[in-house]
Amino acid sequence: MNNSTDSLALANAPALATIIIYARDIPKTVAFYRDYFGFETTGESIEGLVELNARHGGASILVHQAAKSVKLGQVGVKLSFTVQDVEQFVQAAQAQGLAFGAIHQAHGYQFANAKDPDHNSISISSRAFRAKPAV
Numbered sequence: 001m002n003n004s005t006d007s008l009a010l011a012n013a014p015a016l017a018t019i020i021i022y023a024r025d026i027p028k029t030v031a032f033y034r035d036y037f038g039f040e041t042t043g044e045s046i047e048g049l050v051e052l053n054a055r056h057g058g059a060s061i062l063v064h065q066a067a068k069s070v071k072l073g074q075v076g077v078k079l080s081f082t083v084q085d086v087e088q089f090v091q092a093a094q095a096q097g098l099a100f101g102a103i104h105q106a107h108g109y110q111f112a113n114a115k116d117p118d119h120n121s122i123s124i125s126s127r128a129f130r131a132k133p134a135v
Contacts, residue, residue: 016059019061019079020064021064021118022064022065026063026065030050033052033116039060040052041053049062049063049064050062050063072120073118073120073121079120079123081123082125086112090103098114100112100113100124106127109130110126111127
């Protein structure tokens with residue numbers, strides 16, 4: 001971008017506020033994100049959507065009924081949740097029945113992957129808590 005469009009883009013920069021998840025079994029998907037990731041919801045379906053809100057800020061999730069023709073579980077999108085202690089979260093999730101794959105060590109942080117009930121990719125990551133390099 002050039003300088004004249006930089007300021008316009010920054011002034012109108014959109015923020016990610018909502019993620020829509022298409023689900024075969026809406027109550028099961030809602031319970032998954034409520035129980036394992038602490039999202040709050042009334043469970044009420046309004047215009048075919050059930051809204052889940054993050055307790056401590058962040059994007060909300062709208063769960064929408066998937067049409068029979070929709071192919072679920074593709075890897076084009078992955079939801080990544082921030083946690084400070086990946087190992088602790090994996091152990092707590094395992095105790096509640098959610099299995100994550102191996103914990104991976106990256107550059108100053110860890111992450112682990114799993115799938116939701118509709119086979120959408122999810123991860124937990126401590127990347128937001130990694131030490132920032134000195135400037």
